[in-house]
Amino acid sequence: MMIQNWTHKAAFYERVEHLNLHGLHFQHVTLCKRRAWMYFHNINFAQWHNRVATGTAKHLTSYARDHSTEGLFGLAPDRIDWQKQIVYENKGTAGAVEASHNQTAFYAVILSIATGQEWQAITHILSSRKRRPVPLDEKRLQCLWEASEQLEVLALQSEVPDVKQIPLCKTCSLMRFCGYH
Numbered sequence: 001m002m003i004q005n006w007t008h009k010a011a012f013y014e015r016v017e018h019l020n021l022h023g024l025h026f027q028h029v030t031l032c033k034r035r036a037w038m039y040f041h042n043i044n045f046a047q048w049h050n051r052v053a054t055g056t057a058k059h060l061t062s063y064a065r066d067h068s069t070e071g072l073f074g075l076a077p078d079r080i081d082w083q084k085q086i087v088y089e090n091k092g093t094a095g096a097v098e099a100s101h102n103q104t105a106f107y108a109v110i111l112s113i114a115t116g117q118e119w120q121a122i123t124h125i126l127s128s129r130k131r132r133p134v135p136l137d138e139k140r141l142q143c144l145w146e147a148s149e150q151l152e153v154l155a156l157q158s159e160v161p162d163v164k165q166i167p168l169c170k171t172c173s174l175m176r177f178c179g180y181h
């Protein structure tokens with residue numbers, strides 16, 4: 001589907017602006033609602049969590065951030081090819097594919113809406129050096145739309161959402177808050 005013909009195009013953009021959403025919100029909400037809620041409310045344990053600290057350092061040294069992405073208000077993809085209209089997001093490993101794809105797709109959708117042109121999204125897996133295109137088809141757009149609806153609810157919610165323990169909890173930087181370690 002062409003993003004320009006997407007039924008939710010205007011409402012999605014408006015919600016993103018209004019809630020100041022960016023790619024990580026979409027990644028977190030795909031993984032776990034509580035994680036997204038904590039992110040909204042600026043609760044994080046990353047400084048004390050070695051795995052995250054190491055991951056961040058690896059990420060920073062693997063690829064210096066591309067200057068082409070500077071000046072994009074509210075957007076922080078890892079690399080943008082303005083000529084070919086492709087947005088890239090780097091990931092350390094191929095884990096949590098859906099969440100990563102939603103993040104990358106989010107950038108491409110927003111750029112498409114903002115520029116009136118059709119952008120492509122590619123997730124770049126650093127560990128294997130593989131590139132995974134993320135088609136912005138009807139299914140992906142619906143997925144982003146539903147994620148934005150969930151994010152709106154979470155943004156307004158003052159209570160921590162109830163969630164069940166999931167495999168990700170073992171490596172989640174927030175596990176100490178949740179007691180899932």
Ligand code: SF4
Pocket residue numbers: 031032033034035163164165166168169170172173174175176178180
């Ligand atoms: S520890 Fe588990 S339940 Fe808690 S935020 Fe992380 S993924 Fe979600």
